[in-house]
Amino acid sequence: MKYIIFLFLFILAATKGSLAQDSFTINGVVTDSLSGETLIGVTIKFSNKSQNGTSTNVYGFFSYKLDPGDYTMTVSYIGYRTFSRSITVDSDKRIDINLVPENSIAEVVVTSEKRNDNVVSAQMGIAKVNLSEIRNVPVIFGERDVLKTLQLLPGIKSAGEGNSGFYVRGGSADQNLILLDEAPVYNASHLLGFFSTFNSDAIKDVSVYKGGMPAQYGGRLSSVLDIRMNDGNKKEFTAEGGIGLISSRLKLEGPIVSDKSSFMISARRTYADAFLAFAKDESIRKNTLYFYDLNAKANYQIDKKNTIYLSGYFGRDELGLNETFGFDWGNATSTLRWNHLFSNRLFSNTSLIYSNYNYVIENFIEENNFKVSSSIRDLNLKQDFQLSLNNSHNVRFGLDLIDHTIAPGSITSNERSSVNEETIEKRNGNEASAYISDEWEINDKFNIVYGVRASSFFLRGPGTFNLYDSQGKITNSQIYSRGQLVKSYFRFEPRLSASYLLNGVSSLKVSFTRNSQNLHLMSNSTASSPTDLYILSSNNVKPEVADQVALGYFRNFNDDKYEFSAETYFKTMQNQIEYRSGTDLRGNRNVEADLLYGEGRAYGIELYIKKRFGKLNGWIGYTLSRTERRFDALEQGKWFFAKQDRTHDLSVVGIYKAGPRWTFSSTFVYNTGNAVTFPAGKYQINNQTYFYYSARNSDRMPDYHRLDLAATLEAKPGKKLQSSWSMGFYNVYNRKNAYAINFQDDPDDSSKTQAVKTTLFGIIPSITWNFKF
């Protein structure tokens, strides 16, 4: 608490002190001229003798302090015409800007304006994809997917064939903080991982931090994926959607009160089960299998100083088998936000966030009937302030309070069932964090973002909390009452990211990041599962902590037409978790008895070159990396490869605009196979073949590679209805990539054992019709 008071005093003093200066503040909001959507990350430059600038925050807002004088103000953003005007700074001013989209494709926009934010900015470890790339990159079944497009960037690896899960810089899947309008999404995939929960129609901006996370983010070790939903068109009603092989989608948006308030609603549903309806057999028709997503958002600009946003997401998967059993799971999130300008230099956002993930399994078989439900629920209050202190300091500070409730499992059954009713105790924990960071332009060459995040975690009753020894035996058991503190942890997380401009087009950057994590996913499996179990830090489980150092070289070529970066990182991870073999996570009240604790390390180099403009654009990303784990109780305490270790990972993406109507695109990916454990021998027990495994993850899956193609044909322009056809082929040369390799007795000769490779997807064509009016 002392710390927080100090923080506020500091801010107050800083605000006071700066009032005496003879400088003025220019602030405003940047929006799209056609839709009125606010634009995120727009570069704003003020130049007279020297050039200084800032960029818009996630609400499109900017604020900058300038000495009196005449300036040229230049506002630039990829995909929009650069806007320039002269301004005279003699008082505080609000300047709202509408940027006009560059919609004529053939036209090559030549601009003298530097678009070198990637070089100049102190931020490193950030990866961005823009929505036109998501729209054009080929994907399986033609389902546009933010997560799968991100996997084409260096340092971000796919969790498997056709899978939307991902690993960042050697971390595991649960070490990614996935935020949709600030709400954490606990299970970001549908249909066992093949589709992400993010309907790209509803998305405005996607950023991933692989390292150097700004201090306002915390709670996960590896990465932050920050996804922002569209606000809704403030100018006119529009509808857009698409009909594809797997799903259909529809988005409606428009003004509620013109230029003040708008809404957006977007829905998607798959219809794999629609085909079941054609089956002859009644028992097949009765099966269900589908998922749907619903995104909705509304905003209201009360006045120039106050805007309110309400957004929500609801998605579910439904599986049902002919009155035998049902299984459904999904996320629900909602975010209420209030943007407020305390002064023209102090921007505030207050968010109230709810997130819930749950699953329900029902078995209807008479004497064994039961219903299992499990959930994880977050209530979160965030307060963020942004203060432009003077020309060279941009300060952010705030508070983040989260209440987690995990219900690991509750079993109910009817009185005729042989299954006993049972509820595993809920677990309750609170996270309270405060942060402060300062983006400081020290001089023309040197930029730095430095800050600190102080994170605390409190595990609270009610419940029975056991303490286990290293063998998993209970050494102490204590009952706590509601709200009583069981265990608390405090972690101090310094964050630093700095850039040094070598010349106008190249820079060196360095960053140090510490992250801690108090929510841990129990997963020893080779695939993600809707029944994955989360646990909180506890008297047995310590917070995971990661320290990452990264160094990078950034260079732009050819008037910023090409950007190049090389980043190298080294990361250590403490209190990593695995569980003993043979542990049953389902309905297990003593899960913590079976956990093993160890450490991890990951290092690598990521190379990235991107062509940003022109008819042909795209990028090549390459990662050379290694990630290892060490557990005292495993492999005699020696380091072994983590399952997601892949030495080489290459992605090539090309998008070619062949004219006003045709766009062609292609991706090629290659990676070393995951680290796996294959049998090192065999033996017989009860006349059956058993396999013997020696060193953990010492074998490799075969190399993976694949080429995808896609083409989009826009209808003739000019009509009210704009439509397009997207066609694609996944895995064009029909490479039989290994999804799994299993070992078994040869069915034809039981004296032999064989390795059987399972391939999931051969060549898969897709076609989608998209429309907008």
Added chain:
Amino acid sequence: MNRIFRSKTMCPIFSLASILMCLILSSCEEVIDADLSKAEPLIVIEGSISDQSEVHTVKVSKTIAFDQPTKFNGVPGAKVTVYSSNSQTYTFTSTGDGTYKSQRFRGTPGVSYILEVITGGKTYKASSLMPAAVKPDSINFKKLTFFGDSKLYPSIYYKDPPRIQNQYRYIVKINGVLKADQVSEDRFSDGNATSDLITFDGDGVVAGDKVDVEIQCIDRNVFKYYFAISQIGGNGGPPVAPSNPESNLDNGALGIFSANTRSAYTISLK
């Protein structure tokens, strides 16, 4: 692992999901040459003591390389002894091929048995507590329908003893061919009249089949051993990263020693 191993899952979610995936995505399988590392041969011990009056067997063998023809690679010349918590000592005699046999005797529920095997200058030990017997009330066949395909599987009905942690193992042979080796526990059905359904690959049970069902009551460690094996095969969730199941044998030996009750039934489907 072989597909014979299963554990009683709360529901067949993942087998369903994989069936759906196969239907939709037309996944395919092919036999490949896998480049496998070789390890030094390890000692494997398999032994059991039952509550039947019979000759009990302990087998001692060594692992063989994956690409060798599968066979029982027996280790003769070991000294095999079982000690019981009620102060009995049973000496096992070698039959020459790595199999060791006792005199005829009957194991007793509630008694702990300690197996000691001395071979190659090393001593391996394991202990197992024979649980009380739970006899089935009946065994019949139950129909399961998966995507319009109805198959019959054996279902074992029994009354689980209350307030005792029980584990069961079922070995099912159809017309003499091993079809299922499945374990189950009473974690969710303690004290109830319940049933365990034994499912396996293939056509289920068809008319005219002779079905042999062996029911064992096993101790916790033996259950965990077989459960770990079934997990590697993907039962009870997605397949887990494979590793050797935790054995109750010490000194790095593979395998399992089980003191269990045993009852066997033969039924046929007309």
